[in-house]
Amino acid sequence: MNIAHIDCDAFYAAIHKRDDLSLANKPVIVGGGQRGVVATACYLARASGVKSAMPMFQALKLCPDAVVLKPNMELYSQVGREVRETCLELTPMVEATSIDEAYLDLSGTERLHKAKPAVVLAKLAKKIExxxxxxxxxxxxxxxxxxxxASDMDKPRGFYVLSKADVPQILWPRDIGFLHGVGPATVRSFAKAGYNKIGDIANADVKKLVMQFGDLGLRMHRLANGEDNRSLEHHAKRKSISSETTFMKDIGDFDELWEILQNIGVKLARIARQKSLAGNTVSLKLKASNRRNITRQVTLFEPTQTGKTMLEAIKPLLQNEIAAGPFRLIGLGLHDLVDEIEADKGDLLGNNNSKDLALEKAIDTLYAKFGKNALTTSRKMGKENDK
Structure with missing residues (x-):
């Protein structure tokens, strides 16, 4: 089993709770005013009966203590991109179906990750959290x-594996409306014809279903038996790559943060070269101790895949934000990606990164041949000699 569906739990509300810890134990509803509707609600509010698309006045009657927040689509889109980029680290076969949902095809990745899809996905969930x-x-x-x-079976923070062999036991006893994409009108139509459970459709004569319901009857029969031959639509071009690290203890010292960021820059540049990519924009990501996210970016004079260029561009941005610390996370991103053939050519002002690129590619070769320890040892020897 290699196809996964990722669904962010109470996405909008979860982001607000993340960014405002005072909301942690309060029911939160995201939506319009008194005459508006519920966009989403956290699980505490859902326990009171609040549902998406419910009129706000009705939701507040069910959950009068709820904190109502206006939607912030820019923020949600940013977090949605972060989740998708994290998924793309596992496989290029990612189909985003909405801002907070995606399918992943992990076929052929077991050798790359040295782990089965279930293990890789468990690590993904931990990393996102x-x-x-x-x-x-x-x-x-x-x-x-x-x-x-399966992703709907054990929410929130769920992980459910559903094989085709499990379908008779897990799905057949359930009402038809449990099938994804089947609405009340369809449920009523099938109920009139005597089909109330998923098993009723699964075990019905296909010809009879087609005569009664046309193509819908055939589709329902296939779903009821766990059949779906759709492939992932993953043709969107990757727009960015990133790398970041979370600290065990918050850090506010510039020199310490800069040393960590340099290591991230080296790693990110190597990833770009491995993927034959270069980027026009570099971004700095910081997460303060109060969980506030800070993102700053700078556009380069030409696409690059060298760590030196990225770090030189991003250093002033870190200096400008250091007062907002201490920080629990720091990261670097490379955006507006192009083919590496366009990278580090230089400009009319004499800026030429080709030598830096040649040097970093030479280091890549040493890494591939001797491993990381050789370069790490040389760095330590250099520091000792300086002393």
Whole structure:
């Protein structure tokens, strides 16, 4: 089973709770005013009966103590991009179906990650919770329909594996409306014809279903038996790559942060070269001790895949933000990606990064041949000689 469905738990509300710790134990509703509707609600509010698309006045009757917040789509989009970028670190086969949901195809990645898909996905969930600050639910199966169904089985912070062999036991006893994408009108139509449970459709004569419901009857029969031959639509071009680290203890010292950022820059540049990519924009990401996210970026004079260029551009940005510390996370991003053939050519002002690129590629060769320890040892020897 290699197809996964990732669903962020109470996405909008979870982001607000992440950024405002005073909301941690309060019911939160995101939506319009008194005459508006509920966009989403946290699980504390849902326990009172609040649901998405419910009129706000009705939601407040059910949960009068709820904190109502206006939507912040710019913030949600930013976090959604962070989640997708994290998923893309596992596989290029990512199909985002909404701002907070995506399918992943992990076929052929076991050798790369040296772990089975279930283990890789468990690490993904932990990373998203630790570094982005929200939780996800995961469904793992052999196709998109079963993966989506599985991700809804154990929310929030769920991980459910659903095989086709489990379908008779898990799905057949349930009402037809449990099937993803089946609405009340369809449920009523099938109920009139005597089909109330998923198993009723799964075991029905296909020809009879087609005669009664046309193509819908055939589709329902396939879903009821756990069949789905749709492939992932993953043709969107990757727009950025990033690397970041979360500290065990908050750090506010510039020199210490700069040393960490230099290591991240070296890593990010190497990733760019491995993928034959270069970027036009470099971004700095910081997360303060109060969980406030700070993102700053600078556009370069030409695309680059050298760590030196990225770090020279980003150092002033870190200096400008150091007063907002201490920080619990620091990261570096490379955006507006292009093919490496466009990288580090130089300009009319004499800026030429080609020598730096040649040097860093030479270091890549040493890493590949001798491993990281050789360069680490030489650095330590250099520091000792300085003393």
């Amino acid at each position: 630790t570094e982005i600050g929200i939780t996800i639910s995961i469904g793992l199966a052999s196709n998109k329909f079963l993966a989506k169904t």
